[in-house]
Structures are given as C-alpha cells and as structure tokens.
Amino acid sequence: MANEDQIWQRNEVESPCIKLCSIHPEARICVGCFRSMDEIGAWSRMGAEERRAIMAELPTRAPMLRKRRGGRAARTGD
16 A cells, blocks of 8 residues: 555745735835745745755844834834
8 A cells, every 4th residue: 555645745845935925115025024026036946955044044134124113102212
C-alpha cells in the first residue's frame, strides 16, 4: 500500500505573506509582510536562502510603518 501521507506533501515556496496586502504609500512596503514591491514580485523566483535572508530582515522594517501621532498626543509627547 502506498504511503497516503505523500498525497498531502507540497513543495510550496516559503512566504511571510499574511494575506493583508496593501502597499504603504511612503515606505513602499507591504503593511502585512513588510516586503518591498520588488521582493514580492521576485519571490517565487528566489532561492530558499535568499528568501530566508529577506524574512530575517523583515521585523526590522516594522517601525517604518508606525504612524506619526497628531493632535495633543504629538504636542505633549503622551
């Protein structure tokens, strides 16, 4: 009998996508996964090592998307 688990094995490209796809207009990176448009476009053609190197860097990009607070909070530093 063939191993039935082989049916469910998939060879998918590892991805940080969380299906919250929207490009920040100033930072020009996705607000969901923090990849650039170029990285998203080339992702399926990249090797596993290149993808992992980018994924390791993604958390450092999160601060680029923090909104500047306006109003009283910005004036008083609250």
